Amino acid sequence: MREKFVIGLAAAAGLLLAFDLYRILLVLPDEAMQGAIYRIMFFHIPAALTGFTGYFVALILSVLYLSSGNLKYDSLAASVTEVALVFSCVNIVTGSIWARVIWGIWWTWDYRLTSTLISILIYAGYLMLRRAIDEPTQRARLSAALSIFGCVDVVIIWKSIEWFRTQHPGPVLSIRTGGGNIDPAMEHMIYYNLLAILMLATALVLVRTRQEDISREIDSLRRTANAAERNIA
Amino acid sequence: MDPHTLALMYARNFMFMFYGFSAAWLIVAVYVISLARRGARLKKELDDVRRLTDSADSPL
Numbered sequence: 001m002r003e004k005f006v007i008g009l010a011a012a013a014g015l016l017l018a019f020d021l022y023r024i025l026l027v028l029p030d031e032a033m034q035g036a037i038y039r040i041m042f043f044h045i046p047a048a049l050t051g052f053t054g055y056f057v058a059l060i061l062s063v064l065y066l067s068s069g070n071l072k073y074d075s076l077a078a079s080v081t082e083v084a085l086v087f088s089c090v091n092i093v094t095g096s097i098w099a100r101v102i103w104g105i106w107w108t109w110d111y112r113l114t115s116t117l118i119s120i121l122i123y124a125g126y127l128m129l130r131r132a133i134d135e136p137t138q139r140a141r142l143s144a145a146l147s148i149f150g151c152v153d154v155v156i157i158w159k160s161i162e163w164f165r166t167q168h169p170g171p172v173l174s175i176r177t178g179g180g181n182i183d184p185a186m187e188h189m190i191y192y193n194l195l196a197i198l199m200l201a202t203a204l205v206l207v208r209t210r211q212e213d214i215s216r217e218i219d220s221l222r223r224t225a226n227a228a229e230r231n232i233a
Numbered sequence: 234m235d236p237h238t239l240a241l242m243y244a245r246n247f248m249f250m251f252y253g254f255s256a257a258w259l260i261v262a263v264y265v266i267s268l269a270r271r272g273a274r275l276k277k278e279l280d281d282v283r284r285l286t287d288s289a290d291s292p293l
Contacts, residue, residue, distance in 0.1 A: 034246070037249050037250050039254075040254070086260060101245070204265070204268065210272075211268075211272055
């Protein structure tokens with residue numbers, strides 16, 4: 001049942017992405033100042049928003065783990081964080097390629113870019129920490145603490161383009177500006193692609209969560225086997 | 234801007250757009266492949282551990 005749902009969700013995401021790609025490349029016109037390169041925005045912004053959503057969901061799951069002690073929340077938080085990190089990487093790489101054309105540079109130590117890089121390092125650290133600790137409860141507690149700490153940086157990323165006016169442009173989406181900064185057709189396309197990418201990310205999280213469940217089952221079987229061996233000895 | 238420079242600029246923009254799209258999909262594809270490989274490894278590991286515990290439980 002669950003596998004069928006994951007396959008269905010991934011297929012629906014794939015179809016929507018293909019339809020979006022058709023509209024991005026063949027229906028929407030070039031942007032007056034930037035030409036064709038502005039189309040990177042349709043992956044750059046949804047990837048960033050998917051990353052933010054993932055980190056926020058991981059924050060909630062981490063708090064739930066700390067308050068309940070249920071390892072299921074920890075597994076889910078780890079899965080969501082890993083997938084969010086993938087989309088943060090998509091965001092930073094596509095942004096860098098876009099910047100090379102528009103700004104003439106691949107990278108600058110602007111507040112938005114730097115805080116995004118810091119978040120990637122924090123969440124990569126989160127995944128490395130999980131690999132380094134074998135004891136499940138200790139691993140879950142420290143991971144939850146790091147996830148909560150990491151979310152502070154996510155807030156800084158979100159607000160950085162309002163607080164500091166440096167290289168990265170200010171907010172463009174009408175949900176933040178009230179409208180007027182972007183053509184409505186282009187903005188709608190961002191939301192369509194966000195929906196498709198969120199669907200894909202959800203399918204990946206479900207697959208990853210299943211793997212976390214299998215890992216826990218393996219751990220549990222190994223512990224049982226070790227305990228039985230000790231009893232025999 | 235003369236038409237030749239404009240054509241070059243458009244070609245360059247299009248090329249970088251292609252790089253951007255390719256990079257985005259490449260990152261997702263690498264992750265999906267790593268996920269599939271990890272899934273296969275875990276499934277094999279689970280089968281091995283189950284076989285081990287079953288053989289330990291079975292009477293001689």
